Amino acid sequence: MNARRLTELSRxxxxxLLRGVGLGRIxxxxxxxxxxxxxxxxxxxxxxxxxxxxGAALTSSVNTVVAYEADDIDPKEHTGWSVIVTGIAxxxxxxxxxxxxxxxxxxxxxxxxxxxxxxxxxxxxxFTLTNGHPHGVR
Amino acid sequence: MNARRLTELSRxxxxxLLRGVGLGRIxxxxxxxxxxxxxxxxxxxxxxxxxxxxGAALTSSVNTVVAYEADDIDPKEHTGWSVIVTGIAxxxxxxxxxxxxxxxxxxxxxxxxxxxxxxxxxxxxxFTLTNGHPHGVR
Numbered sequence: 255m256n257a258r259r260l261t262e263l264s265r266x267x268x269x270x271l272l273r274g275v276g277l278g279r280i281x282x283x284x285x286x287x288x289x290x291x292x293x294x295x296x297x298x299x300x301x302x303x304x305x306x307x308x309g310a311a312l313t314s315s316v317n318t319v320v321a322y323e324a325d326d327i328d329p330k331e332h333t334g335w336s337v338i339v340t341g342i343a344x345x346x347x348x349x350x351x352x353x354x355x356x357x358x359x360x361x362x363x364x365x366x367x368x369x370x371x372x373x374x375x376x377x378x379x380x381f382t383l384t385n386g387h388p389h390g391v392r
Numbered sequence: 393m394n395a396r397r398l399t400e401l402s403r404x405x406x407x408x409l410l411r412g413v414g415l416g417r418i419x420x421x422x423x424x425x426x427x428x429x430x431x432x433x434x435x436x437x438x439x440x441x442x443x444x445x446x447g448a449a450l451t452s453s454v455n456t457v458v459a460y461e462a463d464d465i466d467p468k469e470h471t472g473w474s475v476i477v478t479g480i481a482x483x484x485x486x487x488x489x490x491x492x493x494x495x496x497x498x499x500x501x502x503x504x505x506x507x508x509x510x511x512x513x514x515x516x517x518x519f520t521l522t523n524g525h526p527h528g529v530r
Contacts, residue, residue, distance in 0.1 A: 257502040277467055281419050281426040288419040288426060288459045292474045321426045329415055332500040336430045362470040363521060364395035383501065 258332050258383040268337040268380030271324070273297040278324035280304060280373075282315035282343070295322070296359045300375050302339055303346070303355050305367040313369055316345045322373050327383065337380035339373060346370040396470050396521040406475040406518030409462070411435040416462035418442060418511075420453035420481070433460070434497045438513050440477055441484070441493050443505040451507055454483045460511050465521065475518035477511060484508040 263271070272278070272295075281290045291312055293304045302322045306312050320343045327334035346352050352370050361367040401409070410416070410433075419428045429450055431442045440460045444450050458481045465472035484490050490508050499505040 257498075258500050260501045260503070275467065277465055279417065279428070279461060279463075281428045283421075283426060287457050287478060288421060289478075290417070290419045290428065290459050290461045290476060292461075292463050292465060294470075319425050321428050323417060323428045323430075325417075325430050327415055327430060329413065332432075338428060340425060340427075360395075362396050363398045365398070 256385075259386060261382050261384065263335070263337070263380035263382065265378040268339075268378045269297065269300060269375075271335055271380065272302070272337045272339065275324050275326065278302075278322055280312055280315070281321040281323065282312055282318065284311045284314060294359065294362050295324075296355070298355075298372070302373040302375070303359060304371050304373070305356070305359055305361050306369045306371055307365055307367045308369060310369075312371075315343045316371065318343060319376075320373060333383050333385060335380060335382045337378070339375040340377040341373050341375040343371045343373050346372050394523075397524060399520050399522065401473070401475070401518035401520060403516040406477075406516045407435065407438060407513075409473055409518065410440070410475045410477065413462050413464065416440075416460055418450055418453070419459040419461065420450055420456065422449045422452060432497065432500050433462075434493070436493075436510070438516075440511040440513070441497060442509050442511070443494070443497055443499050444507045444509055445503055445505050446507060448507075450509075453481045454509065456481060457514075458511060471521050471523060473518060473520045475516070477513040478515040479511050479513040481509050481511050484510050
């Protein structure tokens with residue numbers, strides 16, 4: 255199989271892809287080590303909203319810089335896309351906003367998710383992997 | 393849809409799932425910020441092997457602790473699994489090993505991948521998300 259062509263996405267293209275899926279991975283630091291957890295999300299404006307629970311490792315990421323990644327890459331064809339949002343994770347504390355997010359974003363796992371985090375994107379990057387080499391270059 | 397049951401995996405169960413897929417995400421620190429890149433991998437014994445190129449951000453992760461995550465979670469059913477390996481990333485320098493890995497692990501993207509990294513797992517964790525609540529608990 256030929257290698258795939260990697261094309262960078264604009265911020266808006268990347269956020270649009272992120273809005274179209276419900277699952278991603280939050281990347282943070284836990285006890286000075288890199289950590290990652292798959293979670294479900296929604297995109298509200300430009301912000302990525304996720305839920306967590308008190309005691310979860312990722313609540314230590316509140317008020318720190320985190321990355322959030324989602325992708326959809328075909329394991330056979332090796333085509334698809336990946337998007338990465340980097341920004342500060344803030345806890346949502348306004349009760350009306352918390353209730354609204356809790357009604358829109360249902361946790362997938364059977365744990366009591368009492369915290370809502372919102373990632374405000376400072377950087378948004380992404381790429382697509384596509385077939386073909388338009389310039390004939392390997 | 394009912395929430396899914398989360399069950400932790402043993403180290404060996406987790407590594408077995410990782411061996412069965414070719415794509416994951418390396419998590420590292422770049423300019424003191426959390427960073428993540430989707431890459432393809434192979435598992436050699438307990439070690440996760442990936443390729444990179446000089447100048448790539450992730451080569452800054454050599455000799456540091458990184459995480460490597462792979463998952464397969466159905467976006468509709470919300471069932472599946474996730475595995476996370478945490479350990480030190482070392483550059484493979486032995487020419488015979490480099491050649492062997494390069495022949496076994498083909499980059500997906502059309503970039504010259506001249507470096508081979510091996511992650512030696514210190515921690516291996518993982519979980520499955522399954523249907524049903526055997527104990528009748530929500």
